[in-house]
Amino acid sequence: MLSARIKRIRDRIRTTTPTICLDRARIATEFYKTPSVEPYIRRRAELFMKVMKTREIYIEEDSLLAGSIASRTHAVPVFPEMMNWLPEALETFDTRQFDPFQYMPGEKDELREIAKTWKGHTFGDYTDGLMTEEEHELVDIGIFTRGIQQCSTMCHAPDYENLVKRGYRYYINQCKEQIAKLDDDMTIENTEQRMKWEAMITSMEAVIVMAHRYADLAEELAKACRNTEQKRMYETIAENCRMVPENPPETFLQAAQLVLFTHDAIMIENMGYIHALGRFDQYMYEFYKKDLENGVSEQEIGDLIHEFKLRIEEMWYLRDEFESGAYPGCALYIQMTLGGQKADGTDACNDLTRLILHGMEDLQTKEPPVSFRYHDNVDEETFRLAIHVALTGGSHPAFFNDNNSIPALLDIGFTLEQARNWCLLGCTEPVVPGLSDYQSMLGFFNTIKVFEITLYGGKDPVTGKQIGPETGNARDFTSIEQLKEAYLTQQAYFIERFVRKFNRLVSAHAYTMPTLLASAFTQGCIEKGKLLQDKGADYRWDAMATTGLGNIADSFTAIEECVFNKKYLTMSELMDALEGDFKDKEDIRQVLIHRAPKYGNDIEQADKYAQFVIENADAEIKKYKDGRGGKFISVCATQSYNVQLGKNITATPDGRHGFTPLSDNASPMIGCDTCGPTAVVKSLDSINQEASQAGMLLNQRFDPQIVKGEKGIDIVETVLKAHFKMKGSHMQINVVDNETLRDAQVHPENYRNMLVRVAGYSAFFVDLEKNIQENIIERTIQTGL
Structure with missing residues (x-):
């Protein structure tokens, strides 16, 4: 309560x-x-110090946390x-x-x-x-998005586990010790190292300065306050802000304050987002136990967790109009990970895990997204509690599979003990906090746009421009193999340009917008005198996000079945229908929709093309190294880019009208999964999960009447366990009927707190633009197994 x-x-x-x-x-x-x-690194550190010294700060009434x-x-x-x-x-x-x-x-x-x-x-x-x-033309046409262009402090999972044990002063002293070791003879290399250590020191000192300013403000407010309870709260804030983040916290509240200050500061430093809170129930557990021993009640700790989450929820990120449409509801992806395993492989669920989950029954927040790690020996009671919470409103937590994520991290190079400590970053991507330099934002690679261009011999039908290699006129194709070969040629061409674009941009970040604070809290950076963008972390990798999976799988299948197998129509007839957006060709559209199998129904003919697209895209991207010497891998995710990117694509052979939304993430196309959730996960899991090591985002929507009570938990538990047994990586759930969503469109004032799962994040339904609302409403409602 x-x-x-x-x-x-x-x-x-x-x-x-x-x-x-x-x-x-x-x-x-x-x-x-x-x-x-002055060198750019020192300049950015000085700007950060000036911001922290002079920015306007405030403390609201009722607060125990500042920032x-x-x-x-x-x-x-x-x-x-x-x-x-x-x-x-x-x-x-x-x-x-x-x-x-x-x-x-x-x-x-x-x-x-x-x-x-x-x-x-x-x-x-x-x-x-x-x-x-x-490259600009390919972005404008919709082959891929810009990716990491304007935010540098992005995709970090700081070492909170050690940070809450040490405080900032420990890391400042580590930098000073490294500087003291330098020889008197200055070389280019150690001069650069010195600058980076000094800049990291400045950035950490800047956060301490800001904390002390909050302490000063709290003391002033306490002196002027006549309300005894509020005065005590101001005094508590003042005491805590003198203590952290400079020193190790001693209480749950101080530890939460340190984490909040750090998260705020990393976002302020360089226009950042997608920063994970990591395994909150693990690194906060000792403070939870100590507080209980000292007489603090679970209700008080629960209130602190609620306040902490609300402080995260009130954060916003400013995007241009196109990007805002792709991330509606102002998604920040500040992931909080629960459950999972300890380093020795035993279950990590604890009383704090359960307290957080129970608290979510009383207060659902759009940020931070909460994720629950499943493994074969998970505590059954806690797992079912997590399912119950997801089913009773708010769409949190999402569920992730250790049996998928840990092997993916082992392939990156982590040890087993390190990999077991993974947390969620972004939508579906596993990283090891404090050890990882991972970029989830190479950009989105639009597979169905590449397919469309393949049909037109490398020409974009929207602009009429030849943007890809000549691979022949689809009207002349006599087999599905010709189409597949042409598609792979186009895919290879565009992925090469995608990589070239990304490497140029990531290098620009390293030399123009250095990431100082996040580097200080990533192991390896202080030891080497390097920043994250300059190979400071020991483990470096990036993920290309593939989009349009449902559309491209169904389009390949429709051509194979309707043109080459059953010969319901010719390639020329198909192309005529596509070029006219099925005008006066509705009969052809209905043949494509109803006479060809669809991905998401456990039908091998359709699923094999999902496998073909994902596995070949992954093989192609893995041919390259990134600008930081790291690996490229893949993730199947779209956010709400399925709506935005669909606006650049004409009619497709799956029966989709031109310029309408695409399938979302790794999910089947809207309305095409007709055999229940078990069939959906079987289709998805037929894809080699090693070809999408950063995850495959799966949205599932259940009828509220079907998943009521213990029986509902049983149904979802069965689906999740089947999915995860087949090495599926992820599932997130919406439980809301269309009647409720339609009423919310008409009477938004009555649904101010109703959360829905959009992609790898949740948002308040009434805050979403109409097209996004409609896309959520049109998702298939599962009514059984």
Whole structure:
């Protein structure tokens, strides 16, 4: 049951209109007006210190935790030195469909002036200039997305396990000890190392400065406060902010404060997101036990967890309109991982795991997404509790399979003990916290767009431009093998350009936007005097996200079955129908839809093409090394790019009309999975999971009447265990009927707190744009096994 204090915090956050915060934008713009020939690493560290020293801070009533990424509740900071799209985008921040943000009086004009100052000189301008004309064209056409272009502190899982034991001062001293070891004779190499150690020290000291500012503010508020209880809370904040993050925390509250300060700071440093909280129930467990021994109640600890999660939920990330449409609901992917195994392979579920899960029954938050790690020896009671929580509202937690993720990490090079300590990052990707330099944002590779271009001999039918190699006119193909060969030729061509684009961008980040704070909390960086972007971590890899799986598998199958096997139509008749978007050809469309098997129904003919696409894309990307000497692997995920990318694609042979949404993630196309969830997971698991080592995101939606009570838990448990036994990696669940969702569209005020699973994250349904809402409503509702 929620306490009155937590209800007030929740209501304040959720009823506050999101606004633009210019605080950091002003500081950065003023800072860069001062001429300097200092090295870029030192310059960024000094900017971070200036931000932490001078940014406006606040502490709300009812709070026991301090910290925010902006100057007021539910505000989003602006990073003008990164955003080359800012001059145009700022005009519609307050009116756009996706994730609008309002301005404070007079600040829209001020932001216009700031944007003018930076026009032509941003990091986005720099990286745009690094991309070739062809690469820009391929992005515009929709072959792939830009990927990691404008945010540098991205995809990190800091070493919270050790950080909460040591505090920042330990890491500062480690850097100082490394500097002391340097020879008096300065070389280029050790000069560069010294700069990086000094910059890491500056960044950590900056967070300590910010914490002490919060302590000062709390003391001032306490002196002026006449309410005894509120005064005590301010005094507690002051005491804790003097203690952490500089020193090791002693209580659960102090440990949570250290984690929150660190997360805030990493986001503030370089416009970052997709930073994981890691295995929260593991590294916080000793503080939980100690607090209980010292007389703190479970209700009090539960309240602290609620407040911590609400502090995460109030964070926002500013994107341009296209990206906001791809990540509706302002997804940040601040993953919290529960369950799993200990280093020795025994089950890691504990009383804190269960307290967090029970708390989710009372308070569902869109951030952080909560994930539960399953393994063969998982505590059955805790596993069923996690299923119960997922079924009773909010779509958390998502479920992940140790039997899939641990082997994937072993292949990267981790030891078994290290791999067992994995946590979720992004949507489905396993990493080992404190040891990993992983980028989930190479970009999205649009397989069905490549397929479409294959049908037109390398020409884009939307623009009429020849953008791929000549591979023949599909009208002349006489076998499915010809089509497959042509597709693989196009795929290889575009993946090579995809990799080339990414490596150029990731190198630009290393030399322009260094990641200082996250480097300090990743093992290997301090020891080597290197940053994450410069091979500081021992384990480095990246994932290409494949999209449109359901459409391309069904399109291959439709051509094989309807053209070459049963000869219901010719290739020329098919191409005529596609070119006209099935106008006056509805009979052909119905043949393609109803007379060809569909992926997601455990039918080998269709599933083999899902295997073909995923396994060949993975084999192709693995031919390359990334710019940091790391591996490339694959993930099958789209977020809501299935809606955005579909806008660039004409009609496809699976019967899909042109410019409409694609299938989402690794799920079947909407309405095509008709044989129940067990058939869906069998289709998905027929794909070699080693060909998608960063995961395959599977959305499943269940009828609320079917999954009620213990019987409902039994049904979902059966499906999950079958999926995971076949080495499936992931499943996330929505339990809501169409009647409720339709009513929420008409009466959003009645559904303010209703969460739905979008992709690798959840969002409040009423905050989503209409097209995304419709895409969720149209997902198949499973009514049994």
